[in-house]
Amino acid sequence: MTGFLLRDCTDITEAIERHADTVIRICSLFFQARPERDDAFQETFLKYAQSEKAFADGEHVKAWLITVASNVCKDMLKQSEARTVLLGSIDENSCPSWSNECSEEGQGEKLATALRQLEDTYRITLYLKYYEGYTASEIARIMDMPENTVYTNLARGKEKLKEVLTHGEQW
């Protein structure tokens, strides 16, 4: 029953306005190409529109959208068998929004590329910690894992990111 919406238009519009940037960043951690990013973005909000889950507040919606966007991207990766773009093979025409909107083009580009080389769990954990500013307990609740596992993923993710980034420049 894919065409059945359980939320009204106002609710969907408000969710898109408030959390579109967060969702597109999550999708950017998985996909370099814009069409795939946009598809993942639309799929995430379609799932929101078809969900009957009751949310406590805006932060609850945001956490739910982060989780759903991650799962949608993983599913799409599995289906298409597309992996992260290697360093040096970035096509600026395919992602004009990303390369044109980065103020620090070098570091942003390297970071996105480096993050896409990490495992999905490390990627999301690092993003939630160092960009969204969530604590370890909040990350554990969002990703549905023990708090100690979050600490472990953060430590391992930083090590991995450091290794990837030092392939090109000094850390």
Add this chain to the structure above:
Amino acid sequence: MANNGNDDELYNLFSALGEVRASDELKDKTLTSILAQVGNDEADADRQAPSTTIESAQQKATGEGNAGYTSPKAKWRAIRIGAIAACLALALTGGVAYAVPATYYEITQDGATITLGVNCFGITVSATSDDELGKEVLEAEDFRNMPYEQSASKATESMERRAAERRENGPSLHPDPQPQSQSGQHPDEPGYAGAPGGQQTQPETGNRPDEPEPMERADDMPDSEYPSPPDEQRQNPQEGSAPDSTPENGQDSTPYPTSQPQGGPDGQAGQSGQSEPGGKPSR
């Protein structure tokens, strides 16, 4: 590099992601495609129209109507209303089934009759009576809202108790005015107890002067249950009456000797060789 410094570097590094934003075009396209999932064909046509803001897309979407989808609140409200309606219907049906008698049972004890109305669950829901004793019993006790067996046994006991109390206290309202001539006088009759007044003519039948019913009942019963030897012998002289006890001479044909010799030897002594006055069985 210390970990704290490393974290600061990472925070600064990740801040570059802040430049990644969703364009208005992407938002508009997403909203339109979501609303198009419910089969709104006009929303698909409007997608080609210049619409760069969410508000314009929203207006178009609401203008087409929100038919085809509901909010979770409306869904749960409908479920709640349906559940309440179902509960009310069930309560009403159950109440009617409980209150309306499905069967009537009539209990008669000691001349009193009580009719109990029992519902489909076996519970007594009504109790009525047409006679005086039954009404007294019903005024004193309530046999409703209990299982039929319990109410029937209670009603029976109550009627027995009331009837016994009436017998002890005497006829309270309606003494029987009709004199009773024969019933209760003969030793074979049920009311006879050998009392001095048992053979007397009493208004009420039986042993006690205050016992109305058995006297009448005896008259209603068939003759075979209350044999009356004098009457039978009178009716069937061949069966056991003496030849000289025939009423031809106008004599009393009872087998018991009477104080007045009658009949005498004038007409009968020669016949049977007996000179007794008559009435005595000669078998």
